[in-house]
Amino acid sequence: MMVPYGNVLLLAIILFLMGAVCAISRRNLIMILIGVEIMLNASGLAFVGASLKWQQFDGQAFVLFIFAVAASEVAIGLALIVYSHRRTGSVNADHYNRLKG
Amino acid sequence: MTFYGLIFYVLAAVTLVSTVLAITRRLLVHAVVYLIISFFATGLLFYLLGAPFLAALEVIIYAGAIMVLFLFIVMTLRIESSKKSARETFRRWFPAILLGAISLLVSGLLVFEAPGSRMGLNARLVPPAVFGRYVFERYWFPVEIASFLLLIGLVGALYLGRQEQRPEEGTGG
Numbered sequence: 505m506m507v508p509y510g511n512v513l514l515l516a517i518i519l520f521l522m523g524a525v526c527a528i529s530r531r532n533l534i535m536i537l538i539g540v541e542i543m544l545n546a547s548g549l550a551f552v553g554a555s556l557k558w559q560q561f562d563g564q565a566f567v568l569f570i571f572a573v574a575a576s577e578v579a580i581g582l583a584l585i586v587y588s589h590r591r592t593g594s595v596n597a598d599h600y601n602r603l604k605g
Numbered sequence: 606m607t608f609y610g611l612i613f614y615v616l617a618a619v620t621l622v623s624t625v626l627a628i629t630r631r632l633l634v635h636a637v638v639y640l641i642i643s644f645f646a647t648g649l650l651f652y653l654l655g656a657p658f659l660a661a662l663e664v665i666i667y668a669g670a671i672m673v674l675f676l677f678i679v680m681t682l683r684i685e686s687s688k689k690s691a692r693e694t695f696r697r698w699f700p701a702i703l704l705g706a707i708s709l710l711v712s713g714l715l716v717f718e719a720p721g722s723r724m725g726l727n728a729r730l731v732p733p734a735v736f737g738r739y740v741f742e743r744y745w746f747p748v749e750i751a752s753f754l755l756l757i758g759l760v761g762a763l764y765l766g767r768q769e770q771r772p773e774e775g776t777g778g
Contacts, residue, residue, distance in 0.1 A: 506609040510722030512654070515617045517712050519624060521705040526628035529701040534633055534679060538640060542624060545647055545667065552654045556726050561739045564656050564731065565747075568740065571659075571666050572751035576758030578671050582678050583765035589682050 512553035519546035533588075533595045537581045544574045609728055613653055619646040633679040637672055644668040654726070658733040 520543050527539030548567040555563025589595050592602070620643050627639035648663035689697075716722055740748065 506607060506653075506726045506728050507613045508723050509726055510716050510719075511613075511617075512726070513716045513722065514713055515620070517709060517716070518621060521709050522621075522624050522628060524708075525698075525701045525705045528704075529698045530628070531697075532633070532684070534675065534684075535628070535636065538636060538675065539628065541667075541671065542628070542640070542643075545644065545663075548659075548663075549647060549650060552651050552656050552659060553726070555656070556654045556729065557721075557724070559729065561731060561736060562743075564659055564736060565740050565744050567651075567656070567659050568662070569744075569747055569751050571662055572755055575666055575671065576754050578674060579758040579762045580765070582674060583762040586678065586682065587765045595682060595684055 509553060509557045513550060516546045516550035516553065519543075519549065522546075531597050533585050533597055534582075536597065537578065537585070540581075541574060541578065544570055544577075609653065613650070616646045616650050616653065619643075620650065633684060634676065637675050637679060641668050641672050644672065653728075655729045655731055656736075657730065658736050 523539045523542030523544075523546060525539075526542060527536050530536060530539065548570050551563040551567045551570070553563075555561060555567075585595060588600070592599060594600075623639045623643040623646065627636045627643060630636040630639065644663060644667040648660045648668065651657075651663055652660035
């Protein structure tokens with residue numbers, strides 16, 4: 505007996521909400537991407553805890569795919585940030601207002 | 606509380622504190638370095654919860670590759686650090702923290718009212734060889750899709766990061 509399953513889930517929930525708060529309240533695009541990373545990581549933690557509770561490997565297999573999704577998401581996201589920084593000279597989400605008339 | 610339980614709570618505290626520090630830093634380099642500590646602690650948590658292969662991948666991919674990529678981009682771009690007044694900061698953080706606290710309250714109640722959440726977890730290690738055999742027997746098709754997704758990510762990053770065409774440079778200035 506290590507820890508109750510609820511504690512692992514609660515830790516994952518707190519981490520996920522921290523990522524969400526970071527993605528909502530920061531204006532910097534890189535910090536928004538970091539918030540998304542924290543959220544993906546927290547969901548992985550919940551998967552691993554559930555995998556241990558039910559003694560099945562499926563949760564761990566899903567974490568593997570979450571890693572793949574996170575890696576490709578970061579590659580595309582950072583490339584987009586560099587691209588838009590080259591165009592507008594800013595990484596602040598509030599400065600992308602060129603569509604405004 | 607057992608020895609493993611103590612380790613779990615220490616690692617959880619390290620993860621939470623370093624994540625809080627990471628999301629509140631104004632300088633991006635500090636945020637990234639705190640996040641590396643957080644991902645290391647999460648990797649150790651994976652190991653504690655019986656997934657040594659995923660723990661290694663967490664350190665290699667998250668703390669290694671992804672965070673170094675972030676660090677490179679942060680150092681490459683010139684990022685203006687905007688000084689905000691305290692009132693402005695409060696106005697930006699308050700709604701997010703309020704909504705996060707409400708969600709935490711509701712989901713925490715949900716978790717602890719659910720049957721089986723008090724059940725203790727028994728430590729069990731899944732050897733990487735067994736795990737790999739399981740993944741390639743049961744999930745060979747998602748593995749192919751994941752490889753395709755990584756290829757698309759590579760192509761997309763190359764396309765977005767390419768230099769501008771010559772004629773555009775000449776006319777656009």
